[in-house]
Amino acid sequence: MVEIFKRQDRFEWIDYLKMCAALLITNSHCQNIYPLSYLSVGGTFGNALFFIISGYLLINIRTSFITWYYNRVKRLLPSTLLCLSVNVIFFLDDDIQNFTDLKKVVVYYLDLYWFVWTILIYYMIYFPIIRQALIRKSVKPITITLFVWIVGYIVLYSIYLHQNNKSFFVELSGFDFFKVYNYFGVFILGALFRTLQNKFHCKTCLALLLCISGACIWAFEYGMIYFYNQYYSVQFIIHLGVLIFAFFAIVLFSQLKIRKVKIVSLIASSTLEIYLMQITFLALSLYFSFPVNWICHFSIAFIGGVLFHLALNKLYV
Secondary structure: OHHHHOOOOOOHHHHHHHHHHHHHHHHHOOOOOOOOHHHOOOHHHHHHHHHHHHHHHOOOOOOOHHHHHHHHHHHHHHHHHHHHHHHHHHOOOHHHOOOOOHHHHHHHHHHHOHHHHHHHHHHHHHHHHHHHHHHHOOOHHHHHHHHHHHHHHHHHHHHHHHHOOOOOOOOOOOOOHHHHHHHHHHHHHHHHHHHHOOOOOOOHHHHHHHHHHHHHHHHHHHHHHHHHOOOHHHOHHHHHHHHHHHHHHHHHHHHOOOOOOHHHHHHHHOHHHHHHHHHHOHHHHOOOOOOHHHHHHHHHHHHHHHHHHHHHHHHHO
16 A cells, blocks of 8 residues: 555646536536526536545645645635635625625525535545554555445435435535535545555446446436436435446546646646636626626636636745
8 A cells, every 4th residue: 555655746637537527517507507407417526526536636645634734725715715705795695795694694605615615624534534544554444434434324315315205405505414425425435546546457448338327327316306306215326326427537537648738737727716716706607698608607717717826826936
């Protein structure tokens, strides 16, 4: 296991995977942009890709928790708080803009930027697990964590299903507890793959087939619920399909020999800002009709996100 934790400057294939994730998430925020709202798919897959990539990349822990966590917070929080402030000033909903109901404001921004708050929580749990794996030079802390996560998932799923077996609860919008719990398993799976990567062998064509199969599993169950209002009792299949997709997507891309392309690397480095820009300024796109609103949304996300990232880099230097 020791050799797996050697540093590597950059994984070129990760850049392409992060760009795909950014495209999927940006498309998922087009619900009020497309003439047919169900075209705005991909967010679940994009989120899963980002979480599994994060678990994969962050495994080289060589500092104390305070230093390590501070570096993570420094990367995420300033830009998030800046965008949040802009949203408060210009785009806050009328019914909560007077701040009379503080709880409603907190919940609103907890939901709006849920991805950032979620990964900040994950970091706190991730560090001691990986630290123990490094100290023991063993994958056991990671596998035990995944086992506990699976048991917890089964218990939580049973509770949610018992409360209402005719409601959709596995992938709600915003900072939803069950969704946050589910993605943590994806996050840790990225770390597990990194530790076992040299021992894990899967042909490229098989990885591609399994990746597509995961997406099809997701589509079937989601379609049965969305179009036919059926099969709520087995909606965990949605998470299973996404897990299969994310895992074999990272397996697939890790085997590809991909050339470095500057624009791809730039987009990959700007994924946080791309996410923040589209979330913060989504309302601007809604002033236009399709397809102008679609062009505006993607332009704000990608062009605005890259420029925001470059500006932040200038400030930090």
